[in-house]
Amino acid sequence: MGIDLPLVWAVIILFGVMMYVVMDGFDLGIGLLYPFFTDRTDRDVMMNTVAPVWDGNETWLVLGGAGLLAAFPLAYAVVLSAFYLPLILMLLGLIFRGVAFEFRFKADDVHRHLWDKAFIGGSLAATFFQGVTLGGYIQGIEVVDRAYAGGAFDWLAPFPLFVGAGLVVTYALLGSTWLIVKTQGALQARMIAIARPLTWILLAVIVAISVWTPLAREDIAQRWFTWPHLLWFAPVPLLVALTAWQLLQRLRRAPDVAPFVLTLFLVFLGYSGLGISLWPNIVPPGITIWEAAAPPQSMGFTLVGALLIIPLILMYTAWGYYVFRGKVDETQGYH
């Protein structure tokens, strides 16, 4: 075997998950910010800034699920059954939210507030339970004989719940900085006012998770704090500090694309930190990508289609964002 198929697939799935977080994060964030903006026009504008792209963003979630089953069936089986309840709640949240997106614009004035609530609730549930799942994942999954051996409510612990709240903050910041890019005037000013405290809270969350994780997990502490790892990985926390500082600076200046890009970079750094902590395990703490891999015949067969079609989806996505560039205001309707 010339190619390390599990490695190739791990990269594809890591890429897919990151694409999901990067692209769906800000539009979930808009739902999280909705409660603070009760004006109908503001809400219309906010939703219009993501209306053309949000469903393409969720493409990556489905692709991630199917790709995981094809390439790492053991990980798919264990992780998904371990987080049964949070994942189902997340999916139901996404369903509610997706349909609210459509029907809010089709509803009359009497029913619109119901779809607004569905949008808020769906966004919050989807984000929070994604975070809970992530937290539970970092915390580690108990596996016996290739199957989940923990309880139904193992995720109902301080750390996963904290990560769930942390992700709500993260997506809210992504949403507000996205809206700084896409809006102007009073709405933009309010977004800037919200983004600043959110940045501080997110920083606190990052610090808390960075301290909590190695304290809770010996192996992760080993990974980060032994020489020479310490040297290699030091750029990550340093870059986090630098990025956050830049972010706060840029929020003070004339608003532009920078806060959004910097927040994305912050998310990317967090994601890298996670990768460093867990690699090469796909089911922490003990199952590696090679142990969870599907037979090479399965990985190879699927790889052909993935390599043909994923670039196409990327090009189409990029084009979609390109035509959608620029500001959105209340004069530009949904249709």
Place this chain on the structure above:
Amino acid sequence: MGDLDALLLARIQFAFTISFHIVFPAITIGLASYLVVLEGQWLRTRREVFRDLYHFWSKIFAVNFAMGVVSGIVMAYQFGTNWSYFSDFAGGVTGPLLAYEVLTAFFLEAGFLGVMLFGWTRVGPGLHFLATVMVAAGTLLSATWILASNSWMQTPAGYEIIDGRVVPTDWIAVILNPSFPYRLVHMGIAAFLATALIVGASGAWHLLRGRDTLAIRKMLSMAMWMLLFVAPLQALVGDFHGLNTLEHQPAKLAAMEGHWENKPGEGVPLTLFGWPDMEREETRFAVDIPRLGSLILTHSWDGQFPGLKEFPREDRPNSTIVFWSFRIMVGLGFLMIALGLWALGARWRGNMFRSRALLRFTLWMGPTGLVAMLAGWFTTEIGRQPWLVYNVMRTADGVSSHGAGQLTTTLALFVVVYFVVFGAGTVYLLRLIGHGPVTHEGTEPVPGGPGRPRTPARPLSAAPEAADDIAATRSGG
């Protein structure tokens, strides 16, 4: 006993979510091909009625497609959340097939759906027609992947079991497994029939309300031609599918027929009705037609096929359910054939568009294509029990080890959310159908679509916003 309850709950949950889901893709498959016919006819004949019908049904297609996508997200995760042992065991085969289905669907969406829904006035007619054809081909290709996966679970082939896990050794054999061709054709036709019945019922509904336009007559007429030829064809395909089942899954067939044992040298009767009793190992209150079972299934006067008693108790599917689900499917199939013939007669006499009895029957037959399709799926899936992968893995060994409490909670949530969400979607769909086709539609560009700034590019957006808009379009057109 607690485990058994959890297993049953997990099965109900899967049945519920997939039954809800399958309805939308089935209509997607049928409508996509119908749209190809409509656009082809429009390009060939330049008769405006085809163009008007194309625009009318493409809006319904769009909403329906969106419902299919939303309900499909759950399916991509359920194999892991609820059937983790199965996913670990057989993911090497079912995973790639599912992944290809997802890739096919996204390829479709990325490539051609936007052109099809928003490109009527923006690209040339040839390119637009190509987009419609590609979308239709894509829906069939998607179905092919899913049915390959399901058929492999029914009649597994092309694999080895190494270290307790399925390893595909021959992908051609995996995909073209013994029951796959029959199931693919049977399901494909079922989707076409279900769609034709919905199209026909829509036409009948408008005609019954006195909205007698050329487009409405045309859609009823096309649907009735479809039924006339395809409903009998489906019966024939179903017969072949049954023979294939007899060969590969004899226990399923015995359960479908409520057939318990053979009497030496005697043909098997066909039990028209009865109540197969799993405990008493007999079909009570049976109404039999002597030797007809032999004739249908072995094509001989006194041929025999295995009865349920030849299988150990623990290997028998529930005959009570599949006996009846099978009969519901077949009975509705006969009604569809009857409708096709009745319409032919009425067409002959020249009163197909006026006979209120026929129109009312057509209206009531509207949902039966979907009901028959679900009954067929219940038959084949419950008939596969107790196996998840036939003769390889039992359903009880494939299910995740969640407790009954968890499963009850999530099932209740699914039921509530699905009825609210897809209920709203279905109401909206019916409302769209209720507005009927509009003449001279499609001469103006559809607002929105990929490549248009600040307008959505999603399928649902191809449908109008609210009832007022539709009314405006109507009076404007």
